[in-house]
Amino acid sequence: MKEKLSVLVSVSAICLMCLASPAVIEGCRRGLLICWELILPSLFPFFLLSILLGKSGFASAAGAGLERWSRRLFGVGGEGATALLLGLTGGYPMGAAYLRELEKRGAVRPEEGGRLLRFCNNSGPAFLVGALGIGVFGSRRAGFLLWLSHALAAVTVGLLFRRREGAAASVPSRSGQPPFSFRAAFPEAVREAVTSCLTVCGFVVCFSAFTGLLRSGGWLEAGLGLLSSRLPLEQKQLEALFLGFFELGGGVGAMQGLPLRPENLALGALLVGWGGVSVQFQTLSLLADSEMKSAPHLTGRLLSAILGAFWAYLLSVLLL
16 A cells, blocks of 8 residues: 555656646755755765764763763763754754764664754754844844754753663763774765765755745645635745745745744744754654664654744843
């Protein structure tokens, strides 16, 4: 049954793409532009850094300093908690990539890694300040407020899922691992970083083509116009919600022109906290060879979206 359904969906998609090929091509072009101007420049250095840090033993060194507060706050080891800091600075899906690297190196157990996935795979300041703060609202201050809201949401999710018996999640010994060699690790890290970036870009282009297909023939605009007449939301807000559910870049792009108001900042935080279905698939692809379960990532993103919108609205009322 599932195979027949997959064949039916695939054939239907091919037929639709043939009928609306200009819209699909334009969607792919927008997706490739996002990859060229945003994804590759912002993610590749961080992917490379995360892989090198994982191979170098940085997690062990930094984890020693983070162990005490990490156990108290989140009930996880210090090495795993470094993923939270890197995820909040590198952006999607670097937190998941770093956790995968830690699992491969034996620094976190799969069960602990799954819990860390709930709050360590986040958007970074480059996107929140550059794309949302300055690009949408024309305000660097708004961008930093959104990043702070995003970080507070991640920390809140970590606290909600804190494991009290943290001592039971101690990391395995690393004594049997070979010494770090930069000459050997760097080429391997570059190859892995390129592969991860291309995978991310593939999903971005895929979902951009899908949204382009929805725009063809005016289907999307007609549906959103009907909804906006029945809901207390503007059509641009609904468009951002709909497109952002599938792909973050499209949702943020649809926010262009919205004024700097608390409800619009909350909408931006909601979209960034969720990350889009595209981010879910990006994370799944990174965890394909991992024993970590992906379900906690989905629940974590849903909670981060809601909590991020709450923090953004509250902080904007108080500070802007």
